[in-house]
Amino acid sequence: MNINHFGTLYIVATPIGNLRDMSLRAIDILKTVNCIAAEDTRHSKSLLQHYMINTPMFALHQHNEREKSTALLERLQQGDSIALISDAGTPLISDPGYFLVREARVAGITIVPIPGACAAITALSASGLATDRFSFEGFLPAKTKQRVQSLETLRTEARTMVFYEAPHRVLDTLEDMQKVFGEKRQVVLARELTKLYETIRSAALDELVEWVKNDDNQQRGEIVIMVEGANSAVPESAEIVSAENILKILMNELPLKQAVDLAAKISGLRKNELYQRALELK
Numbered sequence: 001m002n003i004n005h006f007g008t009l010y011i012v013a014t015p016i017g018n019l020r021d022m023s024l025r026a027i028d029i030l031k032t033v034n035c036i037a038a039e040d041t042r043h044s045k046s047l048l049q050h051y052m053i054n055t056p057m058f059a060l061h062q063h064n065e066r067e068k069s070t071a072l073l074e075r076l077q078q079g080d081s082i083a084l085i086s087d088a089g090t091p092l093i094s095d096p097g098y099f100l101v102r103e104a105r106v107a108g109i110t111i112v113p114i115p116g117a118c119a120a121i122t123a124l125s126a127s128g129l130a131t132d133r134f135s136f137e138g139f140l141p142a143k144t145k146q147r148v149q150s151l152e153t154l155r156t157e158a159r160t161m162v163f164y165e166a167p168h169r170v171l172d173t174l175e176d177m178q179k180v181f182g183e184k185r186q187v188v189l190a191r192e193l194t195k196l197y198e199t200i201r202s203a204a205l206d207e208l209v210e211w212v213k214n215d216d217n218q219q220r221g222e223i224v225i226m227v228e229g230a231n232s233a234v235p236e237s238a239e240i241v242s243a244e245n246i247l248k249i250l251m252n253e254l255p256l257k258q259a260v261d262l263a264a265k266i267s268g269l270r271k272n273e274l275y276q277r278a279l280e281l282k
């Protein structure tokens with residue numbers, strides 16, 4: 001409860017595609033606040049109309065955030081309650097709002113998050129990659145040189161990495177990842193989550209690059225790229241050598257698939273990696 005007479009700043013998550021991914025609490029809050037600060041008022045209009053929310057809305061985007069925040073803080077201090085929404089998902093996650101929330105906290109305003117969709121978390125939950133620890137990397141630089149430099153700093157990152165990417169850059173980014181992380185690093189491409197053409201594909205980088213190259217549809221829509229962390233993807237060379245020895249022995253005695261299955265169980269390495277090696281050894 002507020003001990004002053006300040007209003008509350010609500011940070012409200014909205015859907016990332018499917019309009020039904022809106023919480024009841026989010027609808028209640030958007031209906032009852034004095035105004036809604038939206039990243040793009042035209043974009044959010046359809047969401048508000050869908051839920052019959054008639055609260056006044058105004059724009060707060062990356063170009064006017066600093067300037068608008070001062071006026072917003074004054075309104076909050078005068079007792080108005082305000083909700084912040086972005087075009088999709090959770091505000092501040094690769095979206096505007098950081099400056100406003102930081103300043104509101106300094107000013108002693110109560111900030112209440114209303115949880116909901118977030119593309120990174122939605123994608124991770126279905127990725128099959130390790131989720132006990134992960135690193136959210138957001139958007140990589142648009143220019144190749146800077147992008148490769150950023151990726152280089154992540155070469156030995158052991159946690160699952162989560163990237164947002166624009167569709168027209170996805171192929172270039174995957175190719176750069178292949179150069180930096182190696183062609184056998186496991187990646188998951190999650191596209192158009194919660195929408196009609198939702199696609200989630202998991203493969204080694206070389207395979208995924210070929211797939212995206214040969215199917216223009218995979219270079220459309222909204223995309224999350226997740227990359228397996230380095231430790232689990234790149235075993236120590238001693239481990240590979242001993243797994244290879246096991247594989248060679250088993251291949252002399254058993255059919256290829258059985259040899260690979262057993263070698264994977266004994267060595268703890270991934271089956272598809274050992275299968276690839278088995279084909280090379282054959």
Ligand code: SAM
Nearest residue numbers: 016089090093094118119164165192193222223
């Ligand atoms: N605040 C949002 C969130 O909570 O996820 C992210 C906003 S960021 C400007 C937009 C990026 O998020 C897109 O370029 C894409 O990488 C990712 N994204 C948003 N919606 C998505 C969806 N439905 N499927 C896949 N990725 C999505």
